[in-house]
Amino acid sequence: MTHRVINFYAGPAGLPLPALERAQQELLDFAGTGMSVMEVSHRSKEYDAVHEEALALTRELMGLPDNYKVLLLQGGAHLSFGMIPLNLLRGGRKADYIVTGNWAEKATKEAKLVAGDHVRVAASTKDEKFARLPKASELKIGEDSAFVHFTSNNTVEGTQWKEFPKTDKPYVCDMSSDIMWRPFDVSQFGLIYAGAQKNLGPSGVTLTIIREDFLEMCEASDLPSYLRYKLHAEKNSLYNTPPTFGIYILRNVLAYNKSIGGLKAIETANRKKGELLYGCIDRHAGFYKGFVTEKADRSLMNVDFFLPTPELDDTFVKEAKKAGMVGLKGYRDIGGIRVSTYNAVSVQDVETLVGFMDEFVRRNG
Incomplete structure (x- = not known):
C-alpha cells in the first residue's frame, strides 16, 4: 500500500x-x-x-x-x-x-x-x-x-x-x-x-x-x-x-x-485522545501554552496551542511533517499549532504525536 x-x-x-x-x-x-x-x-x-x-x-x-x-x-x-x-x-x-x-x-x-x-x-x-x-x-x-x-x-x-x-x-x-x-x-x-x-x-x-x-x-x-x-x-x-x-x-x-460500535465507541476513543493530548500540554505547561482559557471549554476535536516563539512553532510543524504528521499549522488568524483529532484520527495517531511532543520539549525546552 x-x-x-x-x-x-x-x-x-x-x-x-x-x-x-x-x-x-x-x-x-x-x-x-x-x-x-x-x-x-x-x-x-x-x-x-x-x-x-x-x-x-x-x-x-x-x-x-x-x-x-x-x-x-x-x-x-x-x-x-x-x-x-x-x-x-x-x-x-x-x-x-x-x-x-x-x-x-x-x-x-x-x-x-x-x-x-x-x-x-x-x-x-x-x-x-x-x-x-x-x-x-x-x-x-x-x-x-x-x-x-x-x-x-x-x-x-x-x-x-x-x-x-x-x-x-x-x-x-x-x-x-x-x-x-x-x-x-x-x-x-x-x-x-x-x-x-x-x-x-x-x-x-x-x-x-x-x-x-x-x-x-x-x-x-x-x-x-x-x-x-x-x-x-x-x-x-x-x-x-x-x-x-x-x-x-x-x-x-x-x-x-x-x-466499530457506533457513537459510544467513538466517544470513548475521542475522550482518550483528549486526555493524551491535553495531558501532554499540561505536563509541559511552561513550553506548550493552550489558547483556550477555560479547561472545561477545551475542544476534543481541535486543539490549539503555542510554543515559546513563532520560530519554534514553524520548526515543530516542519519536523512533525518529516516524522509523517501533517496539518499541524495553526489557523492563519491565530497562529501556533492546531491539532484536529476528528473521529478518523486514532488513539495510536495521537500517541505518536504526544511522543513527538515530549521529545520536542526535551530537545528544545
Whole structure:
C-alpha cells in the first residue's frame, strides 16, 4: 500500500482507511454495473441503495426519532447560514445567536443580511478573542425567540460545548466539526447542519437534520427552489443531482462507524485522545501554552496551542511533517499549532504525536 501520513488537517480531513479501501475496491465496477458510482445515474436502483443506506445509517447512529427528516444537501455551512433565516425567520419571527468563534460570527452576519434586527446576539466572547465559551449567566435569550443558534465546536479557536447552552428554546446548530463525536439527545434541536468534510466524509455534502415542526415553519414558496428545505424533504434530497460520490463515501464512513460500535465507541476513543493530548500540554505547561482559557471549554476535536516563539512553532510543524504528521499549522488568524483529532484520527495517531511532543520539549525546552 502507498505510504500514508497521520492527517491532522482541520478540513477536508482524514477519513477511515476501511472506508477508502472499500471505495478503492469498487471504483471501476460499483455493484456489478461496470461503472464507478460517479458514473451511475442518481435515479438508478444501484445509487438509490447507497442514498437510502446513508439516510438510514444517519438515523440509526444518531438515534433520530421519527419526527426528524435527514437531508443530504450541498453548499456547506455557508449556504446553510442563509437558508436557515430565509426559511425559518419569516412572519416576524426572531432568533438569538450565540457568537463563540469565527464560524459562529459568519453565521450571525449572514442571518442578519436576511433578517436584519430580527437576529439578535445572545452572547459573544469576541472581546476575549473567543478563547472561552459564554457562561449560562451571560446568555440573553428573548422570550419571543423562535430558536437559539450556536456552533457546537469552534474549529478555529478550539472550544466546544460539552453541555449545550441552557435555554428552553429550540436549538439550531452548526455541528460541522463535531457531528457524531458522541451520542446525544436530539430532542431540543429543531435543525442541525454539518459540512461532511471534517468528521463524516469528503467536502461537497452537507448533512442536515430537521424536525417536522421546524419543517412546517418553512413556508417559503417565494424562495428559489433549491433554497427551500421543504422541497428537499419532499424529494428525499433528490430534487437536483446530488453529490453522489460524496454521499457514497459518507455511506462508507457511516457503515464503518457502525461496525466499530457506533457513537459510544467513538466517544470513548475521542475522550482518550483528549486526555493524551491535553495531558501532554499540561505536563509541559511552561513550553506548550493552550489558547483556550477555560479547561472545561477545551475542544476534543481541535486543539490549539503555542510554543515559546513563532520560530519554534514553524520548526515543530516542519519536523512533525518529516516524522509523517501533517496539518499541524495553526489557523492563519491565530497562529501556533492546531491539532484536529476528528473521529478518523486514532488513539495510536495521537500517541505518536504526544511522543513527538515530549521529545520536542526535551530537545528544545
